Amino acid sequence: MSQEIRTVVVIGCGVIGMSWTVLFLSRGLKVIITDPAEDAQARFEKYLSDTWPSLPAGFSKECADNYEFVEDVVPRLAEADFVQENGPERVNWKQGLFETLDMYTRKGVVIASSSSGLPSSAFIGRCQHDPSRILVGHPFNPPHLIPLVEVVPHPGSSQTTIDTTLAFYKSLGKRPIHLHQEIPGFVANRLQAAINNEVYSLVSRGIVSAADLDAAVTSGPGLRWALTGPIITNALGGGGGSEGFDNRIDRLGPAIRSWEDDILSHRFDWSQESLYSLQKQVRSYLQTVDWERTMSERESVLLELLGAKWNTTTMV
Amino acid sequence: MSQEIRTVVVIGCGVIGMSWTVLFLSRGLKVIITDPAEDAQARFEKYLSDTWPSLPAGFSKECADNYEFVEDVVPRLAEADFVQENGPERVNWKQGLFETLDMYTRKGVVIASSSSGLPSSAFIGRCQHDPSRILVGHPFNPPHLIPLVEVVPHPGSSQTTIDTTLAFYKSLGKRPIHLHQEIPGFVANRLQAAINNEVYSLVSRGIVSAADLDAAVTSGPGLRWALTGPIITNALGGGGGSEGFDNRIDRLGPAIRSWEDDILSHRFDWSQESLYSLQKQVRSYLQTVDWERTMSERESVLLELLGAKWNTTTMV
Numbered sequence: 001m002s003q004e005i006r007t008v009v010v011i012g013c014g015v016i017g018m019s020w021t022v023l024f025l026s027r028g029l030k031v032i033i034t035d036p037a038e039d040a041q042a043r044f045e046k047y048l049s050d051t052w053p054s055l056p057a058g059f060s061k062e063c064a065d066n067y068e069f070v071e072d073v074v075p076r077l078a079e080a081d082f083v084q085e086n087g088p089e090r091v092n093w094k095q096g097l098f099e100t101l102d103m104y105t106r107k108g109v110v111i112a113s114s115s116s117g118l119p120s121s122a123f124i125g126r127c128q129h130d131p132s133r134i135l136v137g138h139p140f141n142p143p144h145l146i147p148l149v150e151v152v153p154h155p156g157s158s159q160t161t162i163d164t165t166l167a168f169y170k171s172l173g174k175r176p177i178h179l180h181q182e183i184p185g186f187v188a189n190r191l192q193a194a195i196n197n198e199v200y201s202l203v204s205r206g207i208v209s210a211a212d213l214d215a216a217v218t219s220g221p222g223l224r225w226a227l228t229g230p231i232i233t234n235a236l237g238g239g240g241g242s243e244g245f246d247n248r249i250d251r252l253g254p255a256i257r258s259w260e261d262d263i264l265s266h267r268f269d270w271s272q273e274s275l276y277s278l279q280k281q282v283r284s285y286l287q288t289v290d291w292e293r294t295m296s297e298r299e300s301v302l303l304e305l306l307g308a309k310w311n312t313t314t315m316v
Numbered sequence: 317m318s319q320e321i322r323t324v325v326v327i328g329c330g331v332i333g334m335s336w337t338v339l340f341l342s343r344g345l346k347v348i349i350t351d352p353a354e355d356a357q358a359r360f361e362k363y364l365s366d367t368w369p370s371l372p373a374g375f376s377k378e379c380a381d382n383y384e385f386v387e388d389v390v391p392r393l394a395e396a397d398f399v400q401e402n403g404p405e406r407v408n409w410k411q412g413l414f415e416t417l418d419m420y421t422r423k424g425v426v427i428a429s430s431s432s433g434l435p436s437s438a439f440i441g442r443c444q445h446d447p448s449r450i451l452v453g454h455p456f457n458p459p460h461l462i463p464l465v466e467v468v469p470h471p472g473s474s475q476t477t478i479d480t481t482l483a484f485y486k487s488l489g490k491r492p493i494h495l496h497q498e499i500p501g502f503v504a505n506r507l508q509a510a511i512n513n514e515v516y517s518l519v520s521r522g523i524v525s526a527a528d529l530d531a532a533v534t535s536g537p538g539l540r541w542a543l544t545g546p547i548i549t550n551a552l553g554g555g556g557g558s559e560g561f562d563n564r565i566d567r568l569g570p571a572i573r574s575w576e577d578d579i580l581s582h583r584f585d586w587s588q589e590s591l592y593s594l595q596k597q598v599r600s601y602l603q604t605v606d607w608e609r610t611m612s613e614r615e616s617v618l619l620e621l622l623g624a625k626w627n628t629t630t631m632v
Contacts, residue, residue: 220464305621
């Protein structure tokens with residue numbers, strides 16, 4: 001049960017592990033961290049002091065020092081109430097690691113991997129104790145700000161493991177989604193790949209400039225997608241209400257299918273020629289970007305947006 | 317030149333025409349409106365008084381009554397400095413209308429159609445005067461709030477027409493994008509179709525619930541797409557800078573292509589069975605939605621988001 005989770009073990013403290021740790025600390029949890037990099041602790045301390053002052057509404061700022069770096073995590077695994085693993089995406093490496101985690105953590109403790117590519121069925125093969133408490137908890141970067149986390153069980157993950165994981169992430173203020181099946185790219189990366197293929201096609205074909213393509217999203221449908229997802233947006237386009245989606249399909253179905261056919265016949269094909277044209281146009285656009293300002297403004301507007309959504313009852 | 321545009325003629329005052337009119341009025345323009353519906357003026361007056369109090373930052377609130385409804389617009393077309401047409405999407409009807417607009421407006425005055433489906437090359441065939449000043453200016457609904465407008469010339473639209481239209485829309489605070497070619501669905505509807513096909517596939521296959529699918533966007537990539545477009549988001553994922561996009565393609569290209577292949581092999585096929593499964597799951601999700609609250613919260617958070625972006629230097 002999530003209310004019993006007091007101590008989280010974080011394996012791997014790179015970009016993702018650091019952000020998970022900030023989230024866990026700001027929710028009052030104790031965090032035991034291990035990372036083989038010599039400068040891992042120093043790097044985390046800088047990240048923590050950079051991040052902590054601007055934590056979003058609802059985060060506690062009293063528990064910043066409730067963490068401990070350990071060189072050998074094995075003797076400390078018995079203390080874990082939950083494990084969040086953020087190691088490299090290499091099958092062999094993860095197989096060995098999960099064998100160890102499974103051997104030394106207490107019975108029933110969930111072991112979640114932040115893996116974005118490998119499904120957990122790929123690395124539980126050597127677990128001799130209880131692989132049913134292993135699954136993927138894939139965050140969207142950075143996890144301490146972006147609510148989405150994809151919970152992806154393998155076919156043998158137990159219902160209790162799934163329920164405990166969903167409840168734990170929810171208790172942290174995150175919005176977990178539950179995938180009923182391991183599929184390549186999970187959900188968020190697939191949706192991004194679906195849109196990006198058409199983005200690459202339109203830019204490489206010279207239909208619009210790269211700058212106009214970005215603006216087409218941030219000044220148009222992107223504004224909607226931050227607030228209402230594709231299904232509700234579809235339904236509102238059909239007049240809202242529980243029949244809104246059906247109305248839109250009835251009214252626009254043929255047009256949508258004709259667009260899909262045209263998209264399909266111009267798919268970005270990843271040929272050298274297409275890549276050359278795409279990358280050439282993108283590079284000249286990116287040279288005009290003020291990166292420092294873009295990153296700092298993105299973070300500050302994101303915090304305002306999250307704050308505004310936080311104050312509603314319907315948005316996640 | 318956009319600085320000479322003082323009077324806009326709005327043809328058709330339905331959902332889109334009303335919102336365009338509010339935008340034009342709030343930018344100090346005079347608007348002459350025609351619409352065959354008997355209650356058009358009463359409906360607009362209600363829309364105006366509902367909308368006006370909550371106009372976003374940067375809009376003038378002094379010119380709400382600078383409009384005029386006319387039954388016969390022909391004798392007034394000589395007053396137009398710009399025409400925004402929002403009539404039904406029927407080729408024959410638009411052909412006749414544009415013949416008239418072309419005949420009675422002054423030389424060089426731009427005639428823009430809000431058409432979302434028909435390209436302007438489909439309805440300029442009967443224009444005897446100057447079809448080179450005709451193009452599509454397709455807004456994203458509602459135009460007075462959402463900055464995007466897609467400027468789509470036909471092959472014979474003049475450069476002056478394109479430049480004047482882009483400058484005029486920019487002067488209203490909008491973010492026009494310029495399509496170099498007429499393509500089905502233009503850009504925004506194609507990008508939505510690209511993502512929606514995968515959305516429909518994932519939900520109809522039972523990979524995730526419809527509610528989780530929406531959350532996957534609004535709590536994840538949708539938050540990014542409101543702030544930075546797909547190209548900049550890709551580049552930031554590759555470490556930012558003018559090589560960031562190339563770095564991401566080098567590092568993730570093979571993974572992205574494997575996701576694309578899997579997406580393609582599970583495309584939503586619009587069969588009766590797929591539609592049945594999709595619509596069944598969507599309907600039961602939509603029955604849980606509080607529509608009134610969703611719409612009012614979407615509008616208020618959208619205004620906060622637009623206000624926050626308005627205060628930055630890099631975002632559009």
